[in-house]
Amino acid sequence: MIKPDAISQVLGGYVDRGEFAGAATLVWREGKIAHAGAFGWRDKDAGAPIRRDTLFRIASISKPITALAAMTLLEEGRFSLNDPISTWAPEFSHMRVLRTPAGSVDDTVAAERQITFEDLLTHRAGLNYGETFTGATKDAYEQALGGHIDSLVSPDAWITGLAGLPLIAQPGAGFTYGHATDLLGLLLARIDDAPSGKSCKGGSSLPSA
Numbered sequence: 001m002i003k004p005d006a007i008s009q010v011l012g013g014y015v016d017r018g019e020f021a022g023a024a025t026l027v028w029r030e031g032k033i034a035h036a037g038a039f040g041w042r043d044k045d046a047g048a049p050i051r052r053d054t055l056f057r058i059a060s061i062s063k064p065i066t067a068l069a070a071m072t073l074l075e076e077g078r079f080s081l082n083d084p085i086s087t088w089a090p091e092f093s094h095m096r097v098l099r100t101p102a103g104s105v106d107d108t109v110a111a112e113r114q115i116t117f118e119d120l121l122t123h124r125a126g127l128n129y130g131e132t133f134t135g136a137t138k139d140a141y142e143q144a145l146g147g148h149i150d151s152l153v154s155p156d157a158w159i160t161g162l163a164g165l166p167l168i169a170q171p172g173a174g175f176t177y178g179h180a181t182d183l184l185g186l187l188l189a190r191i192d193d194a195p196s197g198k199s200c201k202g203g204s205s206l207p208s209a
Contacts, residue, residue: 008037015040022050057149063181067121069188074117078191081121084114088187091163097126098166105137108166115171120184126167128178140165145179155186 011023022040026033038050073079079088086093092115096108111126119125130141131148144161146153153161162183168176 005035007035008039011037011039022054024050024052024054024056062185066181066185066188070117070121070184073188073191079117081118082116084116085120085183085187086114088190089159089163089183091160095163095171096166097170098168101168105140105166111167112170113172117184117187119171120180120187123175123177123180124172125180125183126169126171126173126176127162127180127183128168128176132178155189159183159186
């Protein structure tokens with residue numbers, strides 16, 4: 001374990017060498033703060049340093065937080081793991097799947113079954129990130145969803161845009177790291193906003209399992 005006084009030396013060295021912009025650190029031991037530090041810049045061009053209260057993007061750390069929220073609504077009986085997500089997002093009633101992962105956005109086949117909430121939670125929905133593609137498929141993702149981190153697309157428009165893009169694999173076929181948790185979070189908002197026992201109308205005749 002790095003000793004608290006060594007944390008400043010190690011992280012300060014990374015900042016001095018330009019390997020990252022900055023960091024904030026805290027060690028809590030036996031009910032007290034044993035170490036607190038702030039290194040580097042929150043805005044290097046403006047000369048604004050990192051402070052204890054500087055906000056950071058948490059990126060994929062939001063995934064377990066979203067999963068916890070999902071489990072809370074699951075325990076309340078608001079949805080079931082085997083429910084098709086089209087119950088709450090009819091936009092996903094008739095999905096298409098790329099014939100090959102590197103194929104054209106127009107070279108698709110029909111999804112063999114509906115995407116379920118369990119698929120989203122286990123990253124087996126066939127959803128991907130746009131930057132993993134090239135050419136027309138990457139452009140289609142950017143046009144439909146906006147920026148990968150900062151997007152000005154509204155939640156409903158984002159859901160519609162994602163549903164209009166082909167899946168990279170059949171639902172349940174395998175693990176793909178992508179927009180599954182982003183979509184799950186937006187669906188949880190729809191569920192939480194709805195009266196108990198109510199859902200969106202939609203879906204298709206495809207089996208849900």
